[in-house]
Each structure stands twice: as C-alpha cells, then as structure tokens.
Amino acid sequence: MMDHAHDLGAVHEATDRLLNEAGKWDNAALAEPSRLPGWSRGHVLAHLSRNADALGNVLRGRPMYASSETRDADIETGSARPLAEQLADFEASAGRFAAVADEPADWSRTVTLRNGVTDSASRVPFRRLIELEIHHVDLDTGYELEDLPAEFTEREIAFLTERFSGHPDVPATTVTAEDGRTWTTGGGSDGPAVSVRGTAAGLLGWLAGRRDGSALTVTGGALPALPPL
Known part of the structure; x- marks a missing residue:
C-alpha cells in the first residue's frame, strides 16, 4: 500500500538534494549536455519544474498538460533561462506541488495522467519522486544510480x-x-x-x-x- 505522506517527505529530501547540487553550477554548466539525448541540463531542470505543476494539476483533477505540444514547448523555452531563473522556478514549482499535496483529499481516489493513464492519487508523490531521482542521475553531475536511496x-x-x-x-x-x-x-x-x-x-x-x-x-x-x- 502506498504511503503518500512518507513519499512526500522523500520528495522534499530529493528536491533539496537536487537544489543543493544545481546551486553549485554556473550558466555554462547549466547549458552542458545531460545524459538524455538532445537535452541540456537546462532542459532537465525545466522539465522537472513543469512536471511539478503537471502533477499538481493531476491531484486537482485537471489535465496533466494542456497538450503534448505545449509541454514540449514549455521545456524548450524554459531550458535557455539563466541558472538563477531556473532554480527559482524549480523551487517555486516544488512548493506549489507540496501545497496541493497538503490540501485535504481522498488519497484513494483514481486520477488521470498523460495519455489516459490512470492511477491512485496515493501513488502520485512516488511518481514525482521517480522524476526527481532518475533525472538527478540524468544531469550527469556525479549522482549515480548507485547513490539512490x-x-x-x-x-x-x-x-x-x-x-x-x-x-x-x-x-x-x-x-x-x-x-x-x-x-x-x-x-x-x-x-x-x-x-x-x-x-x-x-x-x-x-x-x-x-x-x-x-x-x-x-x-x-x-x-x-x-x-x-
């Protein structure tokens, strides 16, 4: 059984870990390639920020993204921002997700993600944790799969x-x-x-x-x- 409260705590820890790492960069480091084909580290951070908002939408019963095209365009546009803007957006979007998750809710309800995929609301925090941990590795800054909890x-x-x-x-x-x-x-x-x-x-x-x-x-x-x- 999913323990959403436990997973939200893990999300907070993973968010802080990634913020601490990215806070050591400069704009040049942000523009360097990630391990994901065609994506810079800036693309990965922009994706993580928009994913936080998207999963907040899911918890509120809204479409995860307006469209696949909008999702992709937001990541591409956001990827080129200076580091300070990226970090501020990442932290703010993480805060918005946490605020939605703190609202009274039925965590046993079924929610809808991308492409019609459904899941229990209680698994959404773990899905966010997956994004944070796996993409932290994708950033190629020394945090490896062996370092994951x-x-x-x-x-x-x-x-x-x-x-x-x-x-x-x-x-x-x-x-x-x-x-x-x-x-x-x-x-x-x-x-x-x-x-x-x-x-x-x-x-x-x-x-x-x-x-x-x-x-x-x-x-x-x-x-x-x-x-x-």
Whole structure:
C-alpha cells in the first residue's frame, strides 16, 4: 500500500538534494549536455519544474498538460533561462506541488495522467519522486544510480517490472538482485523464459533505460529489449 505522506517527505529530501547540487553550477554548466539525448541540463531542470505543476494539476483533477505540444514547448523555452531563473522556478514549482499535496483529499481516489493513464492519487508523490531521482542521475553531475536511496531503488524496480508485466513484446522474465530479491515481468510474448541477475542499481538502470544491461547476467535467452518509458 502506498504511503503518500512518507513519499512526500522523500520528495522534499530529493528536491533539496537536487537544489543543493544545481546551486553549485554556473550558466555554462547549466547549458552542458545531460545524459538524455538532445537535452541540456537546462532542459532537465525545466522539465522537472513543469512536471511539478503537471502533477499538481493531476491531484486537482485537471489535465496533466494542456497538450503534448505545449509541454514540449514549455521545456524548450524554459531550458535557455539563466541558472538563477531556473532554480527559482524549480523551487517555486516544488512548493506549489507540496501545497496541493497538503490540501485535504481522498488519497484513494483514481486520477488521470498523460495519455489516459490512470492511477491512485496515493501513488502520485512516488511518481514525482521517480522524476526527481532518475533525472538527478540524468544531469550527469556525479549522482549515480548507485547513490539512490536503497528503498527508492527497490520500489522503482518493483514499479517498472509491474509496468512491463504482460507486455506483448517482453518474454517472461525473472529479475533477481544480488541479495536475492526477485521480481517477475513480461510474459506477454511467446519467447523463452529469461532470467536476469545483477546489482540493484544495474537492474534499475536497464529497466529505466539508463544502462544497456551489459553488466547483467542473463540466462535462458537474450536480454529482453524493453519498451520505452
């Protein structure tokens, strides 16, 4: 069961971590490439600011974004702002999300995200946490998948294996961390059952599309190619 209050606390901590890191930059560092193809660090920060507002919209029962085109344009326009503007926007949008989350609400209700995806409102704070933690790694400033909180890594692996469960292009796959924790995913294709084993960070990197999986041990077939997130 989701504990939205616990996750909101983790969101606050992840926000502070990222703000402390970005506060060390200058405008030149902001303009440097991130690990996401075609995106600078400025693009990543602009996306995170707009995502905070978008998830606030979700909690209030509004469309997440006015449109995909508006979302993309806002990120592109926002990416070129000076560092001081980016940080102020990031902090202000985080505050707006926190304020919405503090409003009395039924956290068991169903909410609608992008592309008609629905979920429990109680999972929205964790979705924000995913954005903050994974994109902090994407900024390429020394914060790596291995540095993520262990609880987050385990929960994100569970979230992603659940997401790919039954996917028609993913064979039945057992995912096992070095400490023995096991998850299952796929099962929607006719391919042979596959076993994938590795460090928790390595498994998360593969599942989240941040690593190619070459460091993982695969038996029963080839490493499954996962759909884009």
